[in-house]
Amino acid sequence: MSSKGTIVKVSGPLVIAEGMRDANMFDVVRISEHKLIGEIIEMHGDKASIQVYEETAGLGPGEPVVSTGVPLSVELGPGLIENMFDGIQRPLEKMREIAGSNITRGIDVTALDRDKKWKFVPTAKKGQKVFGGDIIGTVQETVVVEHRIMVPHGVSGTIEEIKEGEFTVTDTVAVVKKDNGENVNIQMMQKWPVRVGRPYKEKLPPDTPLITGQRVIDTFFPVAKGGVAAVPGPFGSGKTVVQHQLAKWADAEIVVYIGCGERGNEMTDVLTEFPELKDPKTGESLMKRTVLIANTSDMPVAAREASIYTGITIAEYFRDMGYSVALMADSTSRWAEALREMSGRLEEMPGEEGYPAYLASRLAQFYERAGRVINLGSDGREGALTAIGAVSPPGGDLSEPVTQATLRIVKVFWGLDSSLAYRRHFPAINWLLSYSLYLDRLDKWANENVSKEWGTLRADAMRLLQEEAELEEIVRLVGVDALSAGDRLTLEAAKSIREDYLHQNAFHDVDTYTSLNKQFKMLHLIMNFYYLGKNAIEAGVSIKDLFEIPVRERIGRAKYTAEDQVDTAFPKIEAELKEQIEALISKEVDKNA
Structure with a gap:
């Protein structure tokens, strides 16, 4: 009414x-x-x-x-993938055709194209009993994505009629007779209010990793499929590049990228980069499985809030089809600023730093919509929605309200550090600040699926990095020469972990992505140098000789080994390392004999 x-x-x-x-x-x-x-x-x-x-x-x-x-609702159906919308799901390309490059007010365009015809292939039969969430047919939306047409939530009954052929999103493709005798026309498009989470049968524990190909993330601070992660960091520390890397390489089947209040030129980068990027799994353009939502900093502030909800509702829709979806929100701080502005204009009582008192609950409502679930429908299919939100604390102050409220909700914290960024160490994720609360569950998965040594190796590497931080205090006071041979080996091995393992070049063809198999072999190589080095020092080998063995350069360059050569190249480097350290030990033994 x-x-x-x-x-x-x-x-x-x-x-x-x-x-x-x-x-x-x-x-x-x-x-x-x-x-x-x-x-x-x-x-x-x-x-x-x-x-x-x-x-x-x-x-x-x-x-x-x-x-x-x-x-406020979104239209869900074929035509979402490869499209770019504003915060309230108006297609930007369509708006440009109508009004030119600058968006004018009052443009009324439908989110999904009403004229385009899609080839609908039925998978259900006449007379079949169906429930809300059941898949009744498919549309090949792009070469990569099969769009599954589902019975809308709340509709159940028997299929009276189901069609095959080419239809628009508003055409009737099936008729379901409800138990009360009423007929319901099913279209390929359905609408859903953005502030209401889409229902599912059961939430599952997050115990499978979302493999991103970024070594510092996958090895030390992994995120689970259906998990939530935050990427806080000051200006220039690489938040957007980290999110771009995750969008490109994470093993999710659908990517929803929300540019919420970001600079227009950053969204332009996304728009120009994504169509050119080759998807490693399919060889097609990354856009063939991506939905973009752009609400740049010069667009009306209120639409920032809507953009977050629009994005997560679209992501939930693809999760309901049984896909693994990765949602990137860049950045939730700009959304919180929009909440603060609206709250101020409503003359509400301000909370900390002027943010509304309900900031934490709004953030929780957003992040809680992520998860790995058993979807509605009689086939019991599984879907996952992983939410990764960037936070832009003013001046890099992680104690400000948005960061603190986010940290109380998320289970993975990738703390970006401007000092690492200034030293050109990217990704600039500080390994002493960051954490992942999924580690125990995901270590168990990695021990079973990658190697039994994974958990031990990762824990040893982390211990070396922590010991390095403690030893650096001593080095600053008395110099490196005052350290024992064992401590100097610890420093050298930790330096190798930092420079040869954690440092990763997003713009290098090979180094931009590392499989779990290669990550394990790389870390095994570096840690083997440390383990064998300890034996050599105990045998009396000098630190200088140990650090100068020729194989060290090969260990440093191992990250540039192509994925298809890993299984042959790495055992050779391991063998050389063992051989050269054993040669040093036997030389020392002969000298003392």
Whole structure:
């Protein structure tokens, strides 16, 4: 039921209208003759506070406001993949065709193309009993993605009719007769309110890693499929590049990338890079399995909040099909700033640093929609949605409210460090600050699927990095020569872990991605140098001779070994390492004999 009112006050993106007694919270409204899109966020008697998702310049009291009677919803169906939307799911390419490069107000475009025809292949039969979430047919949306058409949530009954052929998203492809005798027409498109999480049968424990190909992440701070991670870091520390790397290489079948309040040129980079990037699994362009949502910093601030919910609803839809989905939100700090601005205009009591008191609960509502689940439907298919949010704390201060509220929710923290970035060490994830609470579960997986030594090797490497940090204090005071031979070996091995293992070049053809097999072999090589080196020092070999063995250079360059050569090249380097250290030991034994 629609409700009509008039504007009484305009304050930036906040409009207050009276005469809205019949409207509901979160209803979408159309404002003035420009038909600007807004959403009701507060009700006082017959007065409604509306956040407007478009520029409000020129609006004044007395102009009409009409409620549509429905909440802000997204259109879900074929045509999402390869598309780029704004924060309220308007396709940017379509808007450019209508209004040119600069978005004008009041453009009314449908999210999914109503004219394009898709080839629908039925997988269900007439007379079959179906429930909400059951797959009744497929559409080959791109060469990579098979779009699975599902029975909408809340619909169950017997298929009366199912068609085959080419249809638009609004054509009826099946008719389901409900138990009460009522017929329901099923289209390829369905709508879903963005603020409501899509339902599932059961949430599963996150015990499988999301393999990213980034060594510092996969080895030391892994994220599980269906897990949540935060990437906080100051300006210039490489948050966006880390998220781009994850979008390119993580073993998710669908990527949803939300540019929330980011600089326009960064979104341009994404737009120009992604179509050119070859997907390592399929050889096709990465865009063939990506949905982009762009809400740059110059777009209306209120639409930032909507963009986060639009993105996660689309991600949940693909999860429901049984896909593993990776969601990148860059950055949740800009979203929190939009919340703070709207809260200030609503004259709510401010919380810490001016953020609203409900900041933590809003963040939790967003991140809690991630997970590995058994979906609705009689086939019991499994899907996963992994959420990775970048946080941009002002001045790199990790004690500010958005970072702290995020850390209370997420289980993986990749703390980016500007001092590492200044030293050109990328990814600039500080191994002493970061953590992953999935480690125990994922170590068990890695021990079974990669090598039995994985957990031990990783723990030993981490111990060396921590010991290095302690020894550096002593080195600064008395110099490296004052250390024992064992401590100097620890420093050298930790340096090798840092420079040869943790440092990874995102722009190098080979080094940009490392499989788990290669990660294990690389770390095994570096740690073997440490283990064998300890034996050599105990046998009396000098540190100088040990550090100068020729194979060290080959260990340093091992990361540039192509994936198809790993299994032949690495055993040779291992053999050389053993041979050269044994030669030093036997020489020392002969000298003392």
